[in-house]
Amino acid sequence: MGLTGNGQVSDIYLRNAALFDELDILASGSLDRVESAAKAAASGVPLVADSAEILRIPDIRAILNLTIPAARADVSLGGLGHGKHVYSEKPFIADLEDGLHTMSLAAQKGLPVGNVPDIFSAGVGRHCAVLSIKVCSASRPA
Numbered sequence: 328m329g330l331t332g333n334g335q336v337s338d339i340y341l342r343n344a345a346l347f348d349e350l351d352i353l354a355s356g357s358l359d360r361v362e363s364a365a366k367a368a369a370s371g372v373p374l375v376a377d378s379a380e381i382l383r384i385p386d387i388r389a390i391l392n393l394t395i396p397a398a399r400a401d402v403s404l405g406g407l408g409h410g411k412h413v414y415s416e417k418p419f420i421a422d423l424e425d426g427l428h429t430m431s432l433a434a435q436k437g438l439p440v441g442n443v444p445d446i447f448s449a450g451v452g453r454h455c456a457v458l459s460i461k462v463c464s465a466s467r468p469a
Contacts, residue, residue: 329381329411330355330372331402332393333363336416340391341370352391354381378402382409389414400425403440407432414441 328344330337330352337355344350354374356363364375374384378394381387382405390406392399392415400420406413407429419442420426433440 328352328389328391329376329384329387330391330393331357331378331381332395332398332416333357333359333366334393334395337366337393340393341366341372345370353387354384356381357394378405382406382411388412392416396421400429403429404432407436407438407440410436410438412438412440415443417443 328350330340333355334357337357341352341355344352352370352372354376355367355370355372356376356378358377360375360377366372367375376384378398382390382402389412390402392402392406392413394402396418399415399418400422403413403415403420404425413429413433419440420429429440
């Protein structure tokens with residue numbers, strides 16, 4: 328697995344990855360190369376690279392996308408374009424059109440995408456769920 332986005336939330340992912348024998352983070356990186364190197368060293372991640380480099384590593388079959396929401400679609404689409412599974416922090420994508428494009432590409436490639444579930448804090452999760460249902464219902468033929 329390749330981890331993109333080494334902000335605060337990456338700490339829990341890096342710590343918990345060590346609990347699973349099946350899960351190896353082969354590379355991690357973000358815009359702050361120094362922070363990425365420190366986190367990689369502390370977590371036993373063997374390679375520090377930027378997102379574009381991580382997407383091109385053949386041994387990486389999945390991308391853990393922890394980038395900021397504005398960058399999430401580019402990384403997710405890039406991962407899918409390179410034939411990799413994608414799992415993202417919330418929100419899944421910052422823009423509905425990007426989300427639909429991501430899901431369409433995933434379906435075309437036969438690759439799953441996943442997302443951290445919303446905890447329904449402040450009603451945001453419920454609002455998004457209702458909006459998704461309305462959008463999906465409106466897009467289906469009668």
